[in-house]
Amino acid sequence: MTVDLAKHNPDDASDDETGAELELRPLGEVEQWTPTVQTLVVRARQAAARSMVTVVDTPAVARSLAVTRQAPKAGARLVVWSPRGARRAVGLARDWLFATHAAAHVARLADADHPEWAKASGQLDNTVARLATRRWVVGVAVALAVLAALAWWAPGAFAGLLGIAALAGVGALAYPVCRTPGQVAACAAVALGLGWVAWHFGPDLAGLVPRPPGWVWIVAGGLAVVGLGWLGRKEDQHLVELPQLAVDVNEAKRPTADMVIDALCRLGIKDLTPANLDKVREETRVIAPGVGRSRRGYHLQLELPWAVTAGSVMEKREGLAGALKRELGTVWPSQGPRHPGHLVLFLSDRPMSTAPQEPWPIAETRRVDIFESIPMFTDQEGRWITLKIAYKRILIGGESGSGKSFYVRQIGVACALDPRVRLLVFDGKANGDMDPLMPVAHGFYVGAQAEEMAEQLVALQRLEREMDRRARFLRTLPREENPENKVTSALVDRYPHLAPYEVIVDELQEYTQNEDKTMAKEFTRIFTRLSRLGRSAGIWLLIATQYPADGVVPVAMRSNFSTKFCLRVEGHQQVEVILGTGSYAAGLKSNLFTASEAGLSWHKGDGQDPAIVQSVRGLDGPACDELVEVARAMRATRGLLSGQAATDEVEDAEVVIDIVEDVEAAMRQRQRGKAQWAELVPWLRELRPGQYVDLVEDELSARIRAAGIEPRQVKVEGVNRNGVHLSDLRKRGGDDDA
Structure with missing residues (x-):
């Protein structure tokens, strides 16, 4: 309906x-x-x-x-430009046959006493040696072309030229052998006869030469006009104007060496200007293989013209990105190893700060051996860069917001996943960035107030004494057990009291620039001594600061750091403090990182070439909490929670355990004046179950001896065995107090 x-x-x-x-x-x-x-x-x-x-x-x-519409104008332009192209073609041919340009170049170098003169002169000699062959080839080609043209358009002239050629040929052959008048007459007769035959039958022979059709000449003339016209155009002249089309800004075109050189000439660097483009191209050397494709971008190495350094290009990184029409985060110029003018350019497909990053292998395996190399950072290619944290003293510097705390926390999480490592965290900033490490920290100290600093100073002094005790203990070990005279993975497994310490100090300036000058001086002394002597004792420093200056990180301290990371900083002075003298001049310019490139740093050390690296993205507080929870469970299962992590009380989070004091306490509890090792081991396990769970008699004897106390024979129930007297322990305590 x-x-x-x-x-x-x-x-x-x-x-x-x-x-x-x-x-x-x-x-x-x-x-x-x-x-x-x-x-x-x-x-x-x-x-x-x-x-x-x-x-x-x-x-x-x-x-x-567009090309079709402009075809008539393009044809007219080619006709107008062709005379200039013909002149250039003649000049190129003359230079190819007589090496005029190369000879003039060598002469200029000789007048200027240039160091490249010998090399250019040798190249000229090689070119001159090939000129005779070139001239013969050109001469034969021209002769054949002239004969063909005469055969097509002037058969009579062709016949005459052929007769003359016959006379000349016979004469040239007969001249060396004809000596008598009779021989000369005979040769002349033969020459005249052959010449007459060539002249008489020349027109018929010319008719046998195939003549191309008329359209061939039209095509050849058109190609000649096109070629000569294109050769005769000026550098800035275009044959046709192509329309401006919409461009996908995310699509990165394959670069060329000429494209990069042209971009360099637009940066405003002295001697690199568009007016000198031809000269710059001539003086710039492209290192083989030129533009090469890598995993995530393109590599190009150039030797820049005289007196132009790679550092000047690095300072113009933003302008270079604009000239190449690429995002800033995809353009990475750096200085190569050859000389200051060696430019290494990496053009990535996507900005390093947003390019895909593979999952952190540690986050997947969740197990670490601190004495092995660990994948920690990614480079510009997205490849994992390994870091062996053991024995490393690590210095990290970067201004606020550069991603410094992420570096510190990431290394702390990696250490936490090795249950043998004891973390000591000194957080001078006290803003909560290091809080995820608290559940596994042997000691966790926060704050910069006077009483908080005093507590941290006491902890560091006790750590210093532990370092000295370890050094004495390592000297007592036999050479076959300790060939390297340092704490190793095998020694840690055998002697748990040698568990390595990773000492994390965030915001160093709060300690070395403390208002209490006496306390600041003591902090500086301890950090310097730990950085110098703690390596072999298994006590390793990781220091971070957002104010890298000589007063904050003294030379005596920072010279001991083997691994350094410099994130975005204000200027070259900060770069030199973190990465070392001469680093800025070598092209390690962390001050050129932008605010959008947080997490990027120049990494120097570990025997590797300096490189730009990036921390693990996405490792925020919750992600760290998850990994630390796994680390804590792992430690609890193996009975390796220690210090504050075991007691959850700050006052019990002792940095070191004095085994001499524990032995003395165990003997006093039982009112014993002497005891054997076999008795003391279970007493100590009862006193501190988590600390002495793996203690054996030999280790106890070695540690007591390392403390400066000689064992004695102790008789218990009629049996003499090695042990210790309480009076010897008291003497040691009295010496310390004195």
Whole structure:
């Protein structure tokens, strides 16, 4: 059914009339609408127009149409430019046959006493040796072309030239052998006969030379005009103007060496200007293999012109990115190892700070051996860079917001996943960045107030004494057990009291620049001594600061750090403090990192070439909490929770356990004046279950001896065995107190 709205006349309706009635008509009485031929034609035209717009808007079609429209003008330009191209072609041919340009270049170098003169002179000699062959080839080609032209258009001249050639050929052959008048007459007769034959039959021979059709000359003439016209155009002249098409900004085109050199000339660097482009291209050396494709971008190495350094290009990194039409985070110029003018350019497909990063292997395996190399950072190619944390003294510097705390926390998490490592955290900033490490920390100290600093100083002094005790203990071990005279993975497994310490100090300036000058001096002394002597004792420093300066990180301290990371800093002074003297001049310019490149740093050390690296992205507080929870469970299972992590009380979080004091306490509890090692081991396990769970008699004897106490024979129940006297322990304590 169809509803038909009846028309209503308002003049015939009363005020209370609701409107016209709805009349329902049968479907058969309603006319069905059908499209007319005219409507179909209009729709077809609209569809064709839309298709045409779609096709024309494609880059290939748009460029083709532009070239077609400008073809007449392009042809006229080629005709106008062809005379200049002909002159250039003659000049190029002359230079190829006579080496005029190379000779002039060598002469200029000789006048200037240039160091490259000898090399250029040798190259010129090699070129001159090949000139005779080139001239013979060109001469034969020209002679054949002249003969062919005469055969086509002047058969008589062709015959005459052929006869003369026959006479000359016979004469040249006969001259060396004809001596008598008779011989000369015979040779002359032969020459005249052959010459007459060549002249007489020359026109017939010319007719045998195939003559190309007329269209070949038209094509050849057109190609000559195109070639000479293209050769004769100026550097900034374009044959046609291509339309400006929409460009995908995320699409990185393959660079070329000429493209990079042209971009360098637009940076405003002295002697690198667009006006000197030809000279710059001539003096710039592209190191083989040129532009090379790597995993995530392109590499190019250049030797820049005289007196132009790679450092000047690095300072113009933002301008270089603009000249290359690439995102800033994808353009990475650096100084190569050859000399200051050796430029190494890496153009990545995507910015380093946003490029995909593979999952951190440690987060997947969740198990670490601190004495092995660990994948910690990624380079510009997205490859994992390993770091062996054991024996490393690590220095990290970067201004606020550069990502410094992420580096510190990441290394702390890696250490936590080796249950043997004891973490000592000194957080001078006290903003919560290091809090994720608290559940596994042997000692966790926060704050920069006077009483907090005093507590931390006491902890560091006790750590220093532990370092000295370890050094004495290591000297007592036999050479076959300790060949390297340092704490190793095997020694830690055998002697748990040698468990390595990773000492994390965040915001060093709060300690070495403390308002209490005496305390600041003591902090500086301890940190310097730990950085110098703690390596072999298994006590390793990780120091971070957002204010790298000589007063904060003295030379005597920072010279002991073998591994350094410099994130974004203010200027070259800060770079030199963190990475070392000469680093800024060598191209390690961390001050050029932008705010959007947080987490990027220059990494120097570990016997590797300096490189830009990035920390693990996404390792925020919750992610760290998850990994630390795994680390804590691992330690609890093996009974290796120690210090504050074992007691959850700050006052019990002793940095070191004095085994001499524990032995004395165990003997006093039992009112014993002497005891054997076999008795003391279970007593100590009862005193500190988590600390002495793996203690054995030999280890106890070695540690007591390392403390300066000689064992004695102790008789218990009629049996003499090695042990210790309480009086000897008291003497040691009295010496310390004195």
